[in-house]
Amino acid sequence: MSHLSMEALLALREPGVEPGDVAAREHVDGCPACRAELERLHQRAARLRALPALRPSRDLWPAVRVRQRLESRRWQQRWTGVAGFLAAASVALALFWGDVARPEPADASAEIAAARERSQVLESALEEYNPELRVIDGRTARVSQALEDRIAELDQQLEAAQLRQVQRMEEEQQEARMLQLWRERVGLLNALVDVHVTRASNVGL
Amino acid sequence: MTLTRTLPMDPYLVANADSVLAGARQGDAAALEKLFRAFESPVYTLARRICRTAEDAEDVLQETFFEVCRSIGRYRGEGSLWGWIRSIAASKALMRLRRNKYRDTDELDDAMAPSRREDTALRMDLEAALERLGETSRAVVWLHDVEGYTHEEIAVMMGRTVSFSKSQLARAHVRLRRWLGEEVHA
Ligand SMILES: [Zn+2]
Numbered sequence: 476m477s478h479l480s481m482e483a484l485l486a487l488r489e490p491g492v493e494p495g496d497v498a499a500r501e502h503v504d505g506c507p508a509c510r511a512e513l514e515r516l517h518q519r520a521a522r523l524r525a526l527p528a529l530r531p532s533r534d535l536w537p538a539v540r541v542r543q544r545l546e547s548r549r550w551q552q553r554w555t556g557v558a559g560f561l562a563a564a565s566v567a568l569a570l571f572w573g574d575v576a577r578p579e580p581a582d583a584s585a586e587i588a589a590a591r592e593r594s595q596v597l598e599s600a601l602e603e604y605n606p607e608l609r610v611i612d613g614r615t616a617r618v619s620q621a622l623e624d625r626i627a628e629l630d631q632q633l634e635a636a637q638l639r640q641v642q643r644m645e646e647e648q649q650e651a652r653m654l655q656l657w658r659e660r661v662g663l664l665n666a667l668v669d670v671h672v673t674r675a676s677n678v679g680l
Numbered sequence: 681m682t683l684t685r686t687l688p689m690d691p692y693l694v695a696n697a698d699s700v701l702a703g704a705r706q707g708d709a710a711a712l713e714k715l716f717r718a719f720e721s722p723v724y725t726l727a728r729r730i731c732r733t734a735e736d737a738e739d740v741l742q743e744t745f746f747e748v749c750r751s752i753g754r755y756r757g758e759g760s761l762w763g764w765i766r767s768i769a770a771s772k773a774l775m776r777l778r779r780n781k782y783r784d785t786d787e788l789d790d791a792m793a794p795s796r797r798e799d800t801a802l803r804m805d806l807e808a809a810l811e812r813l814g815e816t817s818r819a820v821v822w823l824h825d826v827e828g829y830t831h832e833e834i835a836v837m838m839g840r841t842v843s844f845s846k847s848q849l850a851r852a853h854v855r856l857r858r859w860l861g862e863e864v865h866a
Contacts, residue, residue, distance in 0.1 A: 480850070481850040481851075481853050481854050481857075482846060482847065482850040485846065485849055485850055485853065486846075489831075515857070515862050516853060519806075519825075519853065519856060519857070519860070519862070520825040520826075522806055523806065523810070523821070523822070523825050523826050524825070524826050526729075526806065526807060526810075526826075528721045528722065528725045529721065529724055529725045529728045529729075529737075530720070530721050530724060531720070531724050531734075531737070531738050531741060532734065532738075533738075535720070535738060535741055535742050535745075536713055536716050536717075536720075536745075538742055539716065539742050539745045539746055539749065540709065540712075540713075542742070542746050543712075543746060543749045543750070546746075546750070547707075
């Protein structure tokens, strides 16, 4: 008679009945060796669960906090950047749209500065509203998540564009590109503000 | 909200679970630290059992709580808090396994010195035997037998199949049985 494999014994511990379990159960009932093996299996698992809890050799909370603070500062900077951009946006957008085709370099940097400022205003508006802490419905959550994702993407592109600009490559083209990115960012933040604030005032939150 | 099923928990946290959680969600540093203190040991234990080194386990502990601090606002109280934190910890630990691509040491041992091991009257203690298992089967045996994850859950976490999880568990038990000197019938 061949005894049960480890897999077959383990299967007997699982909830539910798989094909083969019935035969295996019958075998165990009639086979003291496999019964003992199954018992040892249970004991081994119990001994694993009874192993002592472990602790790190040093306090890691300060390290977590430092990292978390760095991250939230980064987040704040990002949002501050965007919000300033956004606050300026209602005014700035009008300006932007007037000059989409061929931004003069000087105007482009002025517009970028304005957009940045507008971003900051909109971000502080959002921060004040604090969407993170509010319960929102699934659709709002999805829309705002999509907007936030797109903003994060834009930020990466802006960072890259800025880097290239710092390296003095194709300065004018970069500026035009950055202006375009900033415009999109302002637009997205406006949408995000709309999604959260308008909805909140509608339902009286 | 239930904080825990089986975990021995800091009585302060149990008594003040809702206010601690509310504080943590608002980013209150003291509340976040209370969460950390309540769960650092179980998270570290899980990480240490899965990862090869203490340094890796410490990194996993940090990464886990960094993530907890960041997304506690998204924890809506479905399921236990420990279950939520544990799933973050398990995925961080498994990610580290994948990234470090540890060699599966017991496999290597089997290939290189099969006879020497038979010769040595092996009777290790459980912790040493567990430590000696290959990374993957140790992770599976820990997640399944100790943390109580199902093969289906483990398969998802590891990006493998259910039968992979089952065979890794069997492999772990065959080795543990041998190394613990429990081998009876052959
Ligand atoms: Zn048998």
